[in-house]
Amino acid sequence: MNNDETSSGKPVRHLLGLSGGKDSSALAIYLRDRVPEMEYFFADTGAELPETLEYIDMLEDYLGKRIVRLNAERDFDYYLKLHNNYLPSPKQRWCTVNLKLVPFEQFVGSDSVVSYIAIRADEPTRSGYISSKTNIKTKFPFKEDGLDKQDIIDILVSSGLGLPEYYNWRSRSGCYFCFFQRQDEWLGLRQNHPDLFEKAKQYEKTDPETGKAYTWNQAGTLEEIIDKAQNSKNKMTKNRKANKLIDNFANDDDEDDDGCLICTL
Structure with missing residues (x-):
């Protein structure tokens, strides 16, 4: 048995969730040839910015592999009705739970999985979403390899994809009505x-x-x-x-929103 095989002989799945943000996108590019068996997924909330969806399509072309779209039938409006039309908030983040975390764990199922998280080496206080399920292991390639914010920008620029256009006026990915917006x-x-x-x-x-x-x-x-x-x-x-653009990342405040980190990476 090798490291990519379970005791039952079933292959270990390697997963990378994409948000349309700079860090997860750069990690996908960084690992494309290092982990060729990687599976990519994008949890679409039904409330994404057009720039985000366009960037995911561009990234899919670059990776040469399908990015699985989750939440095809149950979007934000579906869960809003289930919550009696009460909007989510920093204290009631039902949107993150229902549209990001639950779909991810359903996508995993009972399989043995390595989940790759795009936390950088210059983010000592961030941990990302780490599942409590024992079949899901996490890896932090940027931390392990010492890559910081400038390295991430260099990866995106050198790939030819560059940065998502919404960074011209916004510091994060996520829903267009995200309550963490300034x-x-x-x-x-x-x-x-x-x-x-x-x-x-x-x-x-x-x-x-x-x-x-x-x-x-x-x-x-x-x-x-x-x-x-x-x-x-x-x-x-x-x-x-x-x-305004690249240098503005030095002042972005999405690093304080650890609770919605799966959205903003």
Whole structure:
């Protein structure tokens, strides 16, 4: 028996989940020839940015292997109804559980699996999603090989794929209405995808009996968030002008969102 075979003789599966973000994409490129038996999957929430879906298609072409799409029949709206139309929040992340974690473990089943996680060597406080199932083992190639953020950018650029276009105005992958977005990122959504911004607004509601507002952000409704972002836009633009894209990764705050790490890698 070798390392890629279980005691039953069944091959060990090697899995890499893609989010459409810079780190998981770079890891797929990095491991393409190192782990040729790799299986790739993408948990589509039904609320992805167009840029994300386009990038996944490009990555699939580059890898020369199918990226399995999960959640083909049950998207965000399906689970929203199951949760009585209550929006997810940092404290109630049912979206991550139902649209990312559960589909992953269903995809694995009872098979023996090695799951590859795109945590970098310069991220000492991040652990990623580590399943409690004994048949799922995790590996951190970037940590093991000492690759940091600049290395990841170099991998993407040298591959010819470059960075997903949403990094021009947003610091993370994930749903277009992700509640971890900063005020300026909501503004970026309205400017780049006004149709999606309007759809995000339609999810917000006020309970007619209690007057309680259910919004994407505790700071207020999206219209209020946009007003705040617009008021500070000139200052923010000035501060970020010199480091809008690649250099801006030095200031991204998705590294603090470990609970949704499977979404943002």
